Amino acid sequence: MSAGTARLWPWQLALLGVLLLGWHELTAREVLPSFFFGRPLLVWAVLRQWFTSGLIYPHLGVTLLETLLAFACGTLLGILAGMWLGLSPRVAALLEPYIKAANAMPRVVLAPIFAMWFGLGVGSKVALGITLVFFGVFFNVLQGIREVSPVVLANARLLGASPAQLLRHVYWPAATSWVFSSLHTSVGMAFVGAVVGEYLGSARGVGYLILQAEGVFDINAVIAGMVVLTVCALLLDALVTRVERRLLVWRPTPVSAAHADSR
Amino acid sequence: MIQPAPTGQSQVRDAVALRGVSVDFSTPQGVLEVVREVDLGVGAGEFLCIVGPTGCGKSTLLNLVAGLLVPSVGSVLIDETPVTGIHSAVGYLFQADALLPWRDALGNVAAGLVFRGVPRREAEAEALAWLARVGLAGAARRYPHQLSGGMKKRVALAQVLAVNPRILLMDEPFSALDVQTRAQMENELLRLWAQDRKSVIFITHDLEEAIALGDRVVVMSAGPASRPVGSHVIDLPRPREVEEIRMTPRFLELQRQIWEQLRHEVHAGLTRTGAWTE
Numbered sequence: 145m146s147a148g149t150a151r152l153w154p155w156q157l158a159l160l161g162v163l164l165l166g167w168h169e170l171t172a173r174e175v176l177p178s179f180f181f182g183r184p185l186l187v188w189a190v191l192r193q194w195f196t197s198g199l200i201y202p203h204l205g206v207t208l209l210e211t212l213l214a215f216a217c218g219t220l221l222g223i224l225a226g227m228w229l230g231l232s233p234r235v236a237a238l239l240e241p242y243i244k245a246a247n248a249m250p251r252v253v254l255a256p257i258f259a260m261w262f263g264l265g266v267g268s269k270v271a272l273g274i275t276l277v278f279f280g281v282f283f284n285v286l287q288g289i290r291e292v293s294p295v296v297l298a299n300a301r302l303l304g305a306s307p308a309q310l311l312r313h314v315y316w317p318a319a320t321s322w323v324f325s326s327l328h329t330s331v332g333m334a335f336v337g338a339v340v341g342e343y344l345g346s347a348r349g350v351g352y353l354i355l356q357a358e359g360v361f362d363i364n365a366v367i368a369g370m371v372v373l374t375v376c377a378l379l380l381d382a383l384v385t386r387v388e389r390r391l392l393v394w395r396p397t398p399v400s401a402a403h404a405d406s407r
Numbered sequence: 408m409i410q411p412a413p414t415g416q417s418q419v420r421d422a423v424a425l426r427g428v429s430v431d432f433s434t435p436q437g438v439l440e441v442v443r444e445v446d447l448g449v450g451a452g453e454f455l456c457i458v459g460p461t462g463c464g465k466s467t468l469l470n471l472v473a474g475l476l477v478p479s480v481g482s483v484l485i486d487e488t489p490v491t492g493i494h495s496a497v498g499y500l501f502q503a504d505a506l507l508p509w510r511d512a513l514g515n516v517a518a519g520l521v522f523r524g525v526p527r528r529e530a531e532a533e534a535l536a537w538l539a540r541v542g543l544a545g546a547a548r549r550y551p552h553q554l555s556g557g558m559k560k561r562v563a564l565a566q567v568l569a570v571n572p573r574i575l576l577m578d579e580p581f582s583a584l585d586v587q588t589r590a591q592m593e594n595e596l597l598r599l600w601a602q603d604r605k606s607v608i609f610i611t612h613d614l615e616e617a618i619a620l621g622d623r624v625v626v627m628s629a630g631p632a633s634r635p636v637g638s639h640v641i642d643l644p645r646p647r648e649v650e651e652i653r654m655t656p657r658f659l660e661l662q663r664q665i666w667e668q669l670r671h672e673v674h675a676g677l678t679r680t681g682a683w684t685e
Contacts, residue, residue, distance in 0.1 A: 396552035
């Protein structure tokens with residue numbers, strides 16, 4: 145973080161305080177009906193209850209498990225498909241309209257189908273998450289493979305690289321570097337897949353908690369669920385940033401800039 | 408004025424030979440003949456420089472020798488054997504950046520050895536020695552984007568030389584460097600070349616560079632359908648210091664002689680492109 149944003153954080157925190165206070169005041173005076181808008185102190189009470197009673201952990205665990213599985217499987221499938229089509233232009237040309245169609249389709253509507261195929265458990269959520277993660281990774285890898293510099297490739301071949309070595313030492317790093325550049329979106333997508341899946345039909349997970357609360361018009365619990373999800377998303381994002389810095393040291397931007405700052 | 412190629416050359420076994428080579432490319436405008444009926448030989452241990460106007464297919468010749476390109480007519484021979492693909496005796500220093508961006512300097516120099524089956528530890532020790540030879544031992548752990556243009560060229564040179572090719576192809580390798588760095592690189596190249604005298608084909612558009620480095624300078628005619636039109640033996644003594652040798656009378660004499668011919672081709676090339684745009 146640069147010096148400018150470092151000095152900003154007390155202000156950012158203050159802004160959060162003002163917003164919370166404003167929310168509190170408006171709902172306490174019933175300017176905003178608390179039935180629809182909830183109350184921050186009650187939300188806090190729900191959160192405390194969830195965490196002290198331990199009620200939240202199994203739900204959070206399931207949601208995170210779904211996220212991670214969807215992310216891992218979606219990324220792996222995306223890399224494999226991207227490399228395959230990147231290296232076989234004919235197949236890519238053949239499949240192009242289908243890929244376009246599949247990408248253009250709002251894939252959330254697949255959730256009910258997956259629920260029928262894989263039941264209401266973890267499987268259907270992972271499947272939905274995979275369809276969301278896959279395309280981002282796939283298109284990035286495809287692009288990465290197509291944009292491998294022909295000079296770098298010729299150089300590697302002249303240095304004696306066999307086709308297998310080209311795959312491992314040139315295409316693979318080129319493809320994965322593009323994966324990492326879409327890592328933030330992929331993790332976010334996996335998370336969306338898990339929560340939306342739970343929301344549409346499940347017996348566990350944070351999405352399920354929200355759905356339950358909504359069913360009994362408990363707005364405070366709904367908001368508490370949203371807070372848990374947001375914090376989780378931020379933590380995952382921070383984790384991704386760390387991994388990215390570790391793995392992409394060879395890239396000129398923006399990682400080296402971040403490095404220069406951390407010195 | 409124009410000295411014919413020394414007749415002794417054809418009797419000695421050439422390390423590289425192009426015999427009646429033509430290359431056609433099909434373009435949307437029709438078939439383009441890049442080079443036509445090229446006969447060219449490079450002796451073992453000879454430093455051959457090729458100069459010519461822009462677009463005369465100089466790089467095409469190197470790609471033929473490297474096995475990246477197949478001639479439409481004629482044959483390319485290395486040690487009297489036709490080239491059928493990439494040859495392990497050939498090293499190629501590209502004009503553009505060709506380092507693997509995701510490997511540090513050491514990893515890049517070691518790459519060729521690793522590809523050829525040398526165990527990683529051994530390859531890295533060898534690579535470190537090569538980095539030291541090009542004056543970059545301290546930059547072993549830096550990635551290409553953290554190196555200057557001159558340093559990248561040194562790493563690329565070390566990368567090529569590490570696999571110990573007998574034939575070294577160089578395609579305007581120093582054209583993107585500033586004048587001082589370039590002279591330094593040229594001297595370094597001559598010093599490294601003198602140690603084991605590889606056969607070198609060095610492409611450049613800079614006649615001074617060609618004379619300062621080469622044993623022989625070949626002038627290509629303006630493209631398309633380009634071919635060698637002159638071969639000049641450079642009888643300057645070695646070892647050479649490129650900045651100093653440029654000021655010697657013999658150098659200037661050779662330069663005047665070759666320029667006489669090159670100027671004609673450059674002019675032809677310019678009128679041709681001019682006519683084309685009209």
